[in-house]
Amino acid sequence: MVDAFQMAQRPAKQRTGLFFFLIVVFFAFGWQIGQIDLVSFFTKAGDAGPALMRVLWPWQRAISYPEELSVSSAKILSPCGETPYPENVWEDKDRPFLKVNPTCGVPSEQDGEPGTTLTLTGEGFAPGEEGEVWWRDPIGNEFRQRQAGDYVKVMPDADGKFSVEIIFPYRLLPRGAGEKAQEWTIEVRQLAAVGDPEPSVELKLAIEKIIETIFIGMMATLFGIVLALPISFLAARNLMSGSRFSLAVYYITRTILNIIRSIEPLIWAIIAVIVVGLGPFAGILALTLHSLASLAKLYSEAIESIDHGPIEAIQATGANWLQTIMYAVVPQVIPPFVSFTIYRWDINIRMSTIIGFVGGGGIGFLLAQWIRLLDYSAAGIAVWFIAITVAILDYVSAEIRNRFV
Template identity: 65%
Template sequence: MQSRKVISKPQKESLVSPVIAAILSAIIPGLGQILARVVNRGLIILASFVTSLGLLIWRIATEGSRYTGWRTVVSKAYKLNPFLYAITALMVITYIYGIVDAYLTARPGAKKSKAIGMIFLIILVFFMQGWEIGQIDMGALFRDADEAVPALSKVVWPWEKAISYPEEYRTTIIDVQTPCTDVPFPAGEIKTDEPYLIADPTCGVPSVVEVSQGTEFHVVGGNFVPGKPVEFWWKDSANREFHHRVDGDYLIVTPDKDGSFEVSVIMPYRTLTAAAEEGVKVWQIQARQLISVGKAEFSEELKLAVEKMIETIFIGMMATFFGIILAIPVSFIAARNLMSHSPVTMAIYYLVRTILNIIRSIEPLIWAIIAVIVVGLGPFAGILALTLHSLAALAKLYSEAIESIDSGQIEAIQATGANWFQVVSHAVIPQIIPPFVSFTIYRWDINIRMSTVIGFVGGGGIGYLLAQWIRILDYRSAGIAVWFIAITVAILDFVSADIRERFV
């Protein structure tokens, strides 16, 4: 058996000499290749160089935007971002390589090469520009990774927060007056059968930010449960409560064996404006002590996660249902083989296809933002967003399934004199049921996944809850939500695979 030798055919004769081609490529990258009749390569080189040069100019302008004068802008940009030197050097190498390539390409009798080196350099230039634009810092990824470990560990194993123990606190209060008046404000009294607080003095003024420290109160407590911590809180004249802090830490004291303690607390900053605090006001010093812990029960976070996960599943389910109902009739008028019999039907076909492409090109997150503006926050907005996208996606998939059916059956039915509706019902529908089921299950799976994401923009479901927990840095609660999402998606993957196996 003889092996065949592949012989490269020489390309068409160049319109210019190799030297002229090289000079022209030095003036306009790719022009020499174009005149050497390697048009595609020349256009790729020209488009790539113009694009990369535009990106480089943009990055230089961005880095040096605080300066004036183009010389100053360029020098400052390279000084602030030395990575631009590497990009510029690589572009120069690519530019020179393009000139050499133009010379070699324009030589008489030159064989057509694949220009792998030029393609590699172009890809490398864009990769480096993407690295710089994306501000990729692998050093920061590994250097700061240890700082993320505590948060990630809470997300990976959040189940401590899935169980809660009802806590019962006993709150003991004493009122203090601000400001002091000529009439003495009553102090607390010593009690024999219940906890009490006594403050000295009984009046004072709040702290003023960066100006003065508030009144220091000497607080004596008695009849508390010995050995159990007592937390101190304040309630201002507007009934707003806040934990008392000392040097950034919460103030907590532990009563002695007699249930007594002494502590000094400074009146905190006012939470209202000075005008609102005018006149005599009464504040409270609160001492809260945990006295009992109840039995284990599911936490509110876990209950919320279950509730919102169910909501998420139904958002995806309802969006898929509505998407199917709307997409099926649209898919028949978006199938070329069914609409190519007259200019009118072809015009309808192109119109429907254009609308579907526009709807599908807009991501569900954007549709969710638009839906939230129209109907407000909640699951209905998420259903509307996913329904629109499902309509466009399923109609496209359904129509392509219709276009790929066996045309022989259609011609046979048409030969009997059947009308359009009879052709569809007898020749089209029996062939499209399996792919329709497959595409529907696939879309249902996508909608369930997307319904967890659109909640981030107010589309309801567990995504909305997850976004709130992340914003307040409650990583254990966020971890519970992530686990429910992962478990639900895994179950749905199994169910959808089983359904596809049965019906497709």
């Protein structure tokens, strides 16, 4: 008996060994095809830290302050004249003051000697707010000051003062323009925050688009229900197997629903954008088509699983096909219909958040733009709104399901 038991166990052990061998082979091929590189993942994961932190905590971009551009300028003579060029005088103490020393000099030469070194000092500027250095040449051309390849910037201290050394820049002038002394203008432009905090443009856009997203999902669900309800009865085999014609209608309906359902909503959105253009209408069309196919399938399967006793009882009274559906089928399918509808509503809300990536409107449209611009703080605002919306709708759908299902 022991020998017989051992012989019976050998095929099972062989099958188990073959099964594990196939798993190992499949895993090895998957590792190679997937180009999995754990070393690179763990060594470079820290590079995503700054961007990830801006996404996880983006709320500094949610608040903005009214900004005011203050411009302070000083005049410089080039080349120097016989008499000293007058210094700038701080007459209005309520406005920032800019002073340059010396008050005259020689511009830099192209591929030649650098120009005069100037000391630029300022007072009365907004503390801690960066300022940009601009020039205006004698013929009115404006350009930013560059030095060592970077734009020159100033940072006032806590008292609103700064001091920086810059080189008189090079600027190409028309023939004869530099033969006599002419005035150049140097400016410091500072964009400073003033007034009370207010919602930022990004926050307002995110609120507007998340509302649009919710309505895209709701409208698509509503249209999907209206279209799927009558079609689901045509896709139920137990109701459509009475004749060859009805059975043919069943197979045709099922085939069309499977084709529509097999195409992802993002693909439908691309097609809808071609037809109706960018915007929420394209997203509604895409989600409606996918909802129609999915809900009709779920509804028809619920119809196929009903108790046939009430159907036979109604038909025994001489009821026609429509009366049988109204009084024997509909009362049995209402609970699963409500459950499937809530489930699809939840899916549509989630899908409507990303349908905008292909131009279907909603907050996904903004999210795609901000990600392409590497504006991760603004993208983080959109991600938070999506997460909050999905969480709230999940709670609402659970409450509806508990009360009506």
